[in-house]
Amino acid sequence: MTTANxxxxxxxxxxxSASAGLARNVAATATTVAATLxxxxxxxxxxxxxxxxxxVLAAVGDRAPAEVYERVRxxxxxxxxxxxxxxxxxxxxxxxxxxxxxxxxxxxxDDIVRVFPATVxxxxxxxxxxxxxxxxxxxxxAVNRDRWPDxxxxxxxxxxxxxxxxxxxxxxxxxxxAKLGLVSGPxxxxxxxxxxxxxxxxxxxxxxxxxxxxxxxxxxxxxxxLPACLLGYFSLAYISRxxxxxxxxxxxxxxxxxxxxxxxxxxxxxxxxxxxxxxVPLVTVVALSYANLLEGSVLTETVFAWPGLGLYITQSLLAxxxxxxxxGTIVVGTVFVAINMLSDILYxxxxxxxxx
Amino acid sequence: MEIQNRFAxxxxxxxxxxxxxxxPASAQTxxxxxxxxxxxxxxxxxxxxxxxxxxxxxxxxxxxxRLIGYDLKDVTKLNGELAASWSVAADGMTYTFxxxxxxxxxxxxxxxxxxxxxxxxxxxxxxxxPGFILTQFGLNKDNVRDKVKAxxxxxxxxxxxxxxxPTFFYYCLTAPVAAIVDAKLVQANVKDGDFxxxxxxxxxAGSGAYRLRVWRASDQYTLEANKAWFRGAPKNNRxxxxxxxxxxxxxxxxxxxxxxxxxxxxxxxxxxxxxxxxFAIESGNKGAILYLGLNQKNPNLGKPEVRExxxxxxxxxxxxxxxxxxxxxxxxxxxxxxFLGAIDDKPYKFDLAKGKALLAAAGLPNGFTVTMDVRNVxxxxxxxxxxxxxxxxxxxxxxxxPGDGRQTLTKYRARNHDIYIxxxxxxxxxxxxxxxxxxxxxxxTDDARSKTLAWRNAWDIPAMSRTILAAVQETDPxxxxxxxxxxxxxxxxxxxxxxxxxxxEVAVSRKNVSGFEIGPSFDNxxxxxxxxx
Numbered sequence: 001m002t003t004a005n006x007x008x009x010x011x012x013x014x015x016x017s018a019s020a021g022l023a024r025n026v027a028a029t030a031t032t033v034a035a036t037l038x039x040x041x042x043x044x045x046x047x048x049x050x051x052x053x054x055x056v057l058a059a060v061g062d063r064a065p066a067e068v069y070e071r072v073r074x075x076x077x078x079x080x081x082x083x084x085x086x087x088x089x090x091x092x093x094x095x096x097x098x099x100x101x102x103x104x105x106x107x108x109x110d111d112i113v114r115v116f117p118a119t120v121x122x123x124x125x126x127x128x129x130x131x132x133x134x135x136x137x138x139x140x141x142a143v144n145r146d147r148w149p150d151x152x153x154x155x156x157x158x159x160x161x162x163x164x165x166x167x168x169x170x171x172x173x174x175x176x177x178a179k180l181g182l183v184s185g186p187x188x189x190x191x192x193x194x195x196x197x198x199x200x201x202x203x204x205x206x207x208x209x210x211x212x213x214x215x216x217x218x219x220x221x222x223x224x225x226l227p228a229c230l231l232g233y234f235s236l237a238y239i240s241r242x243x244x245x246x247x248x249x250x251x252x253x254x255x256x257x258x259x260x261x262x263x264x265x266x267x268x269x270x271x272x273x274x275x276x277x278x279x280v281p282l283v284t285v286v287a288l289s290y291a292n293l294l295e296g297s298v299l300t301e302t303v304f305a306w307p308g309l310g311l312y313i314t315q316s317l318l319a320x321x322x323x324x325x326x327x328g329t330i331v332v333g334t335v336f337v338a339i340n341m342l343s344d345i346l347y348x349x350x351x352x353x354x355x356x
Numbered sequence: 357m358e359i360q361n362r363f364a365x366x367x368x369x370x371x372x373x374x375x376x377x378x379x380p381a382s383a384q385t386x387x388x389x390x391x392x393x394x395x396x397x398x399x400x401x402x403x404x405x406x407x408x409x410x411x412x413x414x415x416x417x418x419x420x421x422r423l424i425g426y427d428l429k430d431v432t433k434l435n436g437e438l439a440a441s442w443s444v445a446a447d448g449m450t451y452t453f454x455x456x457x458x459x460x461x462x463x464x465x466x467x468x469x470x471x472x473x474x475x476x477x478x479x480x481x482x483x484x485x486p487g488f489i490l491t492q493f494g495l496n497k498d499n500v501r502d503k504v505k506a507x508x509x510x511x512x513x514x515x516x517x518x519x520x521x522p523t524f525f526y527y528c529l530t531a532p533v534a535a536i537v538d539a540k541l542v543q544a545n546v547k548d549g550d551f552x553x554x555x556x557x558x559x560x561a562g563s564g565a566y567r568l569r570v571w572r573a574s575d576q577y578t579l580e581a582n583k584a585w586f587r588g589a590p591k592n593n594r595x596x597x598x599x600x601x602x603x604x605x606x607x608x609x610x611x612x613x614x615x616x617x618x619x620x621x622x623x624x625x626x627x628x629x630x631x632x633x634x635f636a637i638e639s640g641n642k643g644a645i646l647y648l649g650l651n652q653k654n655p656n657l658g659k660p661e662v663r664e665x666x667x668x669x670x671x672x673x674x675x676x677x678x679x680x681x682x683x684x685x686x687x688x689x690x691x692x693x694x695f696l697g698a699i700d701d702k703p704y705k706f707d708l709a710k711g712k713a714l715l716a717a718a719g720l721p722n723g724f725t726v727t728m729d730v731r732n733v734x735x736x737x738x739x740x741x742x743x744x745x746x747x748x749x750x751x752x753x754x755x756x757x758p759g760d761g762r763q764t765l766t767k768y769r770a771r772n773h774d775i776y777i778x779x780x781x782x783x784x785x786x787x788x789x790x791x792x793x794x795x796x797x798x799x800x801t802d803d804a805r806s807k808t809l810a811w812r813n814a815w816d817i818p819a820m821s822r823t824i825l826a827a828v829q830e831t832d833p834x835x836x837x838x839x840x841x842x843x844x845x846x847x848x849x850x851x852x853x854x855x856x857x858x859x860x861e862v863a864v865s866r867k868n869v870s871g872f873e874i875g876p877s878f879d880n881x882x883x884x885x886x887x888x889x
Contacts, residue, residue, distance in 0.1 A: 054766040061408055062765060063783055065488040066805035104573035105400055105557055114572070170604055178608050185614045186605050191391050191596050194578070195570060305600045307575040315397060315574065318760050 033337050040333045041093070044326055045086050053320035059102040089326070098330070099323035103316060108327035111312065115296075116331060117202025118188060119308035122227055122300075123293035129232025130239050131286060135275075137236070138243020142251060143270055153240055160237030165230065169303035172226050184222035186305040193219045227304045231297060235289040242285045246278035253277075280351045287343035291336050385616055388593035390869065390886050393600040393609050394619035397574040403556035404535035405479040408486040410781070413532050413879040415571075418579060418595070420535035420562035421586075423453055423472060423512075424526055428875040431694055431785060434526055438467055438536050438563065439512075442526070448519025448831060453512040459586045461538040462560070462567045469506035474539035476504045476514070478551040486533040489784050493517065493525060521836050523696065524828050527786035532879045537561050565590045565884040574599050579883070590884035591871065610635070616869045616888065621862070622734070626682045629864050636865050639682070640874030643692040644781040644859035645790070646684055646739070648728075650852035652814040654774050656724045657852065665714035667854050671706035671746045679738045680857060687858035689844040690794040694876040696833070697787045697840030703848055711750050723751025728775040729764040730756050736777050739856075743777075768812055771802065779859070780809065785877055787840050788828050795847055796821040813852045820846070 056073045064072075077085055092099065098108040106114075141153040176182045184190060188204055193216050197207045205224070208217035250256065251274055259269045296310025309328060316324035385391045398409040404416045424442065427433040436442070439453040459467040480490050480500040494517020495503055503515045516525065528534070537552075538561040545555035552561075560568035563586070566579035576598045581590040598615070600606045606618040607625045621629070629635045650657040650666065657663065672686045691698040715721060730740040737758065744754040754775075759767070768776045782789040797810035798821050804811055810821075823843055830836040847853070861874050861881075871885035 051763075052766060053760070053762045054769070057766060057769070058762055061485050062769075063408065063488075064485045065491075066807070068483060068485060068487065103397075103400065106573065111573070170602075173605065173608050178612055181612075185609050185612055186600060187598060190614070191389065191598075192386055194576070194596070302601050303605055305598065305602070305605060307572070307599070311574070311601070318762070320762060 029341070036337060037330065037333050040329055041090070041326060042086070044329045045089065045322070046082070048320070048322040048325055049082055049085070051320065055102070055320040055322060058319045058321055093326075093330070098327035101316065101324040101327075102321040103319050103324065108323050111324065112309070112327055112331055114202065115307055115309050115312045117199075118306060119294060119296045119301075119310065121203045121205060122224065122231060122306060122308065123290060123296075125224055125228035126231030126293050127235055127286065127290045129229055130235030130289060133232070134236035134239030135243050135282070138240040139247055139270065139275060141240065141244045142247030145248065150244075153244070157237040157240050160233045164299075165234065165297065166299045166303060168233075169227070169230055169300055172230055173303070176226055183226045184219065186223075186303070188220065188223055188306065189216065190219050190223070227300055227306060231293055231300060235293060238289050239282075239285060243278065243282060246281055247274060250274040250278045280347065283343050283346045283350055287339050287346075291339040294335050294339075295332050385614065385888075386594075387888060390592050390595045390617070390883065390888065391615045392595070392597045392617040392619055392863075393606040393615040394597050394617075395601055396577065396597060396599045397601065399571070399573065399577075401484075401553075401557040402560065402568060402571060402577075403484075403553055404475075404532050404537065405482045405487070405551070406484040406553065406557070407532060408484070410878040413877075414881045415568075415577060415579070416532040416535060417879040417881065418564060418566045418883050419560040419568055420532070420537065420564045421459075421467075422532075422535050423529050425530050425880070426527070426785060428873060428880055431876060432696060434530075438472065444522050444525075448522075449516045451514045451516070451522075451525065453514075455510040455512065456586065457510065459563055460584060461541065461563045462582055463538055463541050465538055465540050467536065467538075467563050468509045469512040470509065471539040472512045472536050473504050473506045474542075475536045476534060477501060478537070478542075479533050480504075482551055482553060484553075486531065486783070489528050489531050489533050493520065493528070519829060519831065521828055521830050521833070523833055523836065524786050524788055528784050530879075531784040536563065538563070565882070566595065569594075581884075585884070587884075591887045592883070595883045595886070610864060610866065613866065616886075617863050617865045617872065619863050621864050623680065623682055626862055626864060634867050636867055636870060637862060638865065638870075638872050638874060639860050639862040641692065641694050641876055642781070642859040642861045642874075643694065643785075643790075643877055644779050645687065645690065645692055645855060646680075646779050646857045646859070647777075648743075648854040648856070649768070649773070649776040649778060649809060649813045650854070651771060651773050651775065651812075652816070652852055653771060654726065656718075656720065656726065657774065659718045659720075660850065661714045661718035662720065662724075663850070663852050665711045665718065665750070666747070666752075667704045668707045668714065669711035669747050669750050669752070670704070670743055670854055670856065672702075672856055673705065674746075675739055675742050676857065679742060680735055682860065682862055683735065684857035684859055686856065688848060688855050690790050690847060690853070690855060691787050691840060691844060692782065692790070692858045692876075695782070695785070695787050695790070697837045697844075699841050699844050701845065701848065706746065708749055715750060715752075721751075723747075723753065725753040725755065726774045727755045727757050728777060729767055729773045730758050730777055731761045731764055732758040733761070740777055769807055771812055771814055776812075781859075782877065787836075788824075791824045791827070791840060791843065794851070794853060795843060796824050798825075809853070810851075815852050 055076060056069055056078065060068055060072050073079060077088060101108050101111050104111055137153045141150040144150045177185050197211045197213050197216050200207050200210065204220040205217060208220060256269060256274055259273055296308045298310040298314045301308045301311040313325060313328040396411040399412040400409060401407050402412060402415055404420055407413060407416050421437045423437060423439040424434050425437045427435060436456065438456055438459060440456040441454045442451065444451050455467065455469050461467060476490060477500045479487060480495045481497040483491060505513050507513050541561040542552035542556065545552045547554055558571060565582055565585050567582055569578040569580045571577040576596065579595045581593050583589040600609065603620050603622050603625065607621055609615045610618040630637055650663060652658045676686050686702060688702045688704060689699050693700065715723060728740055730736050740756050744756060747754050767773055780793060793808045795810060796808055797815055797817055800811065800814060800816040810817060820843060823839065827836055827839045830839065863872055863874065868889045869886060871887050873882040873885055875881055
């Protein structure tokens with residue numbers, strides 16, 4: 001005979017084991033994240049130290065006299081053994097101090113806070129473009145397999161994948177900015193709109209909207225359209241291809257046949273049932289493509305004079321500005337890990353089985 | 357099927373809508389604002405005591421005044437900026453400056469000799485990259501408060517450690533490191549005894565034509581006109597310089613009218629815009645010298661006949677005509693045109709027969725194999741390839757080793773190169789800056805403290821070094837000039853440097869703007885005369 005008390009106890013034990021499981025999960029995830037980031041730091045640090053570039057030279061320039069050179073070498077701690085340099089760096093990094101950038105002479109963290117929102121803004125809009133156009137295109141291609149819409153989407157995607165972004169960016173500027181005047185030129189804002197809105201989030205669209213400065217907002221949109229569409233084109237190429245293959249797999253399933261036999265409209269079968277199931281693996285695809293864009297696209301940022309993370313890390317790397325490179329690497333690494341975890345959660349929300 | 361078509365139509369409509377929302381771009385810069393597109397990612401600091409990069413020097417020059425400057429058309433003529441007059445005592449070591457009366461800093465504080473003394477003291481004590489320009493006169497952090505003093509509110513006295521050529525001392529004071537800062541304002545922003553260095557990186561405290569409104573590294577700086585400038589208010593209200601890394605993008609912005617000046621256009625872009633009446637081109641001689649350094653540790657390059665042969669085998673005219681026109685012009689001596697003692701002799705031109713004969717005399721009638729470290733950017737790569745082809749005619753196999761700038765420089769400074777193609781810009785407007793680096797090597801050992809270009813190429817020249825070091829103490833300007841001329845002619849004959857050309861700076865503007873002054877140094881590119889019609 002089961003008493004109410006027993007039931008409660010059993011429930012409690014089950015809850016207990018569940019929370020223990022959760023704790024184990026969290027601990028495991030935390031360990032993985034920590035190990036990933038540590039590995040990332042270690043590799044970047046040692047690569048940075050073995051490249052044949054003198055970091056002191058990057059800091060003081062070619063003309064500095066010997067005393068200045070020597071003083072800065074000591075200041076940078078380059079006289080210490082490599083493992084000790086790494087240990088010192090790690091200790092500071094754990095306290096949130098990534099040191100100062102040699103190139104900008106700012107604290108690396110401040111620099112990243114300044115450049116990262118620019119990249120986030122561009123990457124987010126780019127990914128939105130990729131999703132909004134890429135998924136329908138993939139679906140259409142799958143439904144019309146091997147007929148002209150499919151070929152069209154495939155060629156369109158292939159071009160997006162294989163044409164150098166540098167060239168495409170310049171051509172885009174030449175046509176839409178210089179010739180047609182449909183969009184604004186390089187940079188995040190036109191000269192007349194600079195410094196009107198105080199940066200709160202660093203994402204100009206958000207800042208302008210919060211301040212109610214709709215002129216600034218409109219100007220920012222004009223500057224964003226082209227690079228965002230360009231980045232969107234690249235993620236579109238990837239997303240549409242993956243959508244196509246996921247959809248083909250779904251359309252072969254028996255439930256699709258069953259749905260059709262039941263007399264559901266083709267629209268419901270394709271867009272509701274098949275796409276609903278294809279959406280599960282798509283979450284990962286979209287997340288990865290977003291994470292890729294968040295690293296910052298060096299070439300796009302160069303062509304569009306976009307002061308983002310990609311440009312920052314590349315410039316720092318070329319200047320052997322290791323504090324900045326390491327700081328940037330940590331940010332990129334953290335973003336990757338965070339987005340992966342987020343996509344795991346989303347996965348569970350989208351997947352009906354995982355929800356149960 | 358129908359549904360999918362509808363969807364495609366919707367997608368297309370959305371694409372068009374996005375384009376329309378963006379609207380047409382406004383393609384005019386504000387009337388009172390001058391906008392430039394330029395590569396400014398080399399700026400590390402805007403503190404005059406620290407700034408030592410090309411772009412940074414230009415900003416400092418527009419924010420601060422110095423004690424003395426020179427005539428941009430004729431650098432031998434010094435003129436007073438914040439100093440009204442100056443003189444040197446009979447001992448050749450005590451310099452006295454009378455300050456110009458009635459000049460005010462941007463803050464409203466009057467400019468006094470105290471400010472001048474403080475400015476030089478802080479530059480010496482901080483001793484950042486450009487600090488040596490002042491410390492080479494025997495000033496250091498222990499003695500500078502005694503050696504640099506305001507003896508009256510309008511009188512500054514500086515005492516050097518021994519007599520120098522007065523011109524040498526004066527020209528060094530025209531460098532940005534000797535710019536005069538607002539002592540009261542800077543002292544109010546000192547943190548942990550840093551002489552306000554952290555604050556001055558991002559702020560200005562000068563008396564110059566402009567004050568700094570904002571600087572964001574690798575993004576943009578904005579200068580605001582100082583209407584009360586002692587030489588008269590600038591002709592524009594604001595100058596905005598945006599970092600545009602890609603030169604093709606700079607050209608688009610200029611053509612579209614979103615910038616008034618493009619500062620880093622390629623030779624081909626300049627050639628196209630030169631013929632377009634909508635644009636104007638302003639240019640000026642710059643001090644940078646393009647040269648090849650031949651490492652004397654390489655046994656072949658160490659032979660005098662080989663050094664001379666390479667000078668005859670390089671086709672200077674072809675390089676200028678095909679690769680560098682409008683950016684560099686042929687020049688073959690270590691002092692750039694525009695300096696005291698500069699010579700315009702061009703003894704070398706491409707002569708295959710002479711080159712081959714010299715190689716044969718060196719015992720290398722069939723040439724030899726040698727490497728060259730090349731920065732992987734224009735124009736170095738193109739020039740290196742041209743030289744490769746030219747030397748090949750005499751049987752020399754030149755292997756090019758491309759690398760990032762700091763990477764090739766690291767190797768060069770460690771003397772691990774065979775041949776290095778590089779550029780050298782003067783640190784200040786006195787001939788000693790280039791003479792010292794190209795013709796002084798007092799310690800040719802590997803761990804020498806002074807890494808002059810002569811040292812980097814392991815060129816052991818005790819006699820020439822002594823002559824150059826004596827020249828900075830020559831008080832007679834005519835004799836001093838003669839020394840540099842003689843040394844340069846000997847240098848042309850014997851040195852392991854194939855000096856090829858001198859830089860020209862070119863700025864392309866829209867027709868309706870004019871007045872940008874391009875001086876001989878990066879610290880005298882001035883904005884205050886720019887007007888927009």
